[in-house]
Amino acid sequence: MTDPSEALGRAIRERRATIAIVGLGYVGLPLALASARAGFRVIGFDVNPDRVARINAGEPVIALLDTDAMRAALESGRFRATGDTARLAEADAILICVPTPLTRQREPDLSYIRATAADIARTLRPGQLVVLESTTWPGTTQEVLKPILEATGLISGTDFFLAYSPEREDPGNAVHTLAATPKVVGGDGAAARDLADLLYGQIVARTVPVSSTATAEAVKLTENIFRAVNIALVNELKTVYDAMGIDVWEVIGAAATKPFGFMPFHPGPGLGGHCIPIDPFYLTWKAREFDVPTRFIELAGEVNRHMPHYVVERLARALDQRFGRALRGTPILLVGMAYKRNVDDVRESPALKLMELLEERGADVAYHDPLVPEIPPTREYPHLAGRRSVPLDAEILARSAATLIVTDHDTVDYGLIVAHAPLVVDTRNACGRAGHAGETIVL
Structure with a gap:
């Protein structure tokens, strides 16, 4: 029987993997375009139907975003936006780029992460890689995301692979672009880390693997x-x-x-x-x-x-x-x-x-x-x-x-x-x- 990690690794190396990016804001949309530019097929997900329609029409939705690059990705067929979360089943790698605000009591609001995890769980299948990019407290990937996904009966590290890679987007920075900025990667086990490292290595100039998802989460908080x-x-x-x-x-x-x-x-x-x-x-x-x-x-x-x-x-x-x-x-x-x-x-x-x-x-x-x-x-x-x-x-x-x-x-x-x-x-x-x-x- 084929090892799910080996099959996914081959698909990533050969750029046959389909990437799903959940959240098409200042983090997700540039990541989607960089992934399409690297040769991957990309499905972008957003809960705002007007935003989805504008993106698919090639209209500018973010200041200073390379709209020509977005239109080129759309015309090539490598990128499309949707609000249909059932299509998460088509993805080999799912990258979560949703907001993590504070409540009025200045406590973490992980409702967007939990809702996205529930959407992913409905179609989760063996051989998928799930990566959280949203900034959050150390332990979120293990303590919040993993239990929701494993409630399906699939096991992280065996059936699917779970990682954390903090976004480092700086809107408006023409020098330190997404592709030029090193990407920190931590996994729930070595197989997940290596798969996420392999994936991002096709998209950005350099990756920085670390020992765990909690370490990667702490890196982002330390920077800010x-x-x-x-x-x-x-x-x-x-x-x-x-x-x-x-x-x-x-x-x-x-x-x-x-x-x-x-x-x-x-x-x-x-x-x-x-x-x-x-x-x-x-x-x-x-x-x-x-x-x-x-x-x-x-x-x-x-x-x-x-x-x-x-x-x-x-x-x-x-x-x-x-x-x-x-x-x-x-x-x-x-x-x-x-x-x-x-x-x-x-x-x-x-x-x-x-x-x-x-x-x-x-x-x-x-x-x-x-x-x-x-x-x-x-x-x-x-x-x-x-x-x-x-x-x-x-x-x-x-x-x-x-x-x-x-x-x-x-x-x-x-x-x-x-x-x-x-x-x-x-x-x-x-x-x-x-x-x-x-x-x-x-x-």
């Missing part, structure tokens, strides 16, 4: 906690240096000239995106099970969550000092709604929190974002959904008492802002980098 802690540090330094009249951006720029022992991180109005504001709390939650304190990580989260409040206070102080005006009844223009430059993703964006805080204090808030024409529904800010971006022109800038730069998209005309806005508060040093600092207040 490292960033969260260092961002919290520079955010705290910003508040200290601001009180001293010292430009933190100048300090960081000069410190970065040291060729060793220093890595520049930059302050901002708060954290956003699907990773850094969320991932540290997956570890702090799991650490409670082992009665281990995570004070350092929790303090970093506290500092970063406070930044929107700090920005609003500084803006209010600037309005009072410059014009003798309070926030109540004052028109404020936010520039940038996305969580980072040059993307259209608003998940966990500090701009949403800033808009809410300003409006709670009575400000009349509008926003401009060339990549976010309308605020989509979000779990935390459903009341802001449907708000539309206004044009960025001299008239709107002049009638806004203050313009608050939250996201530093490259396509924004910062010279126009400085020339016509009565007051500019820049949380990203965007005007300074563009050579238009003028009278800008840089936070």
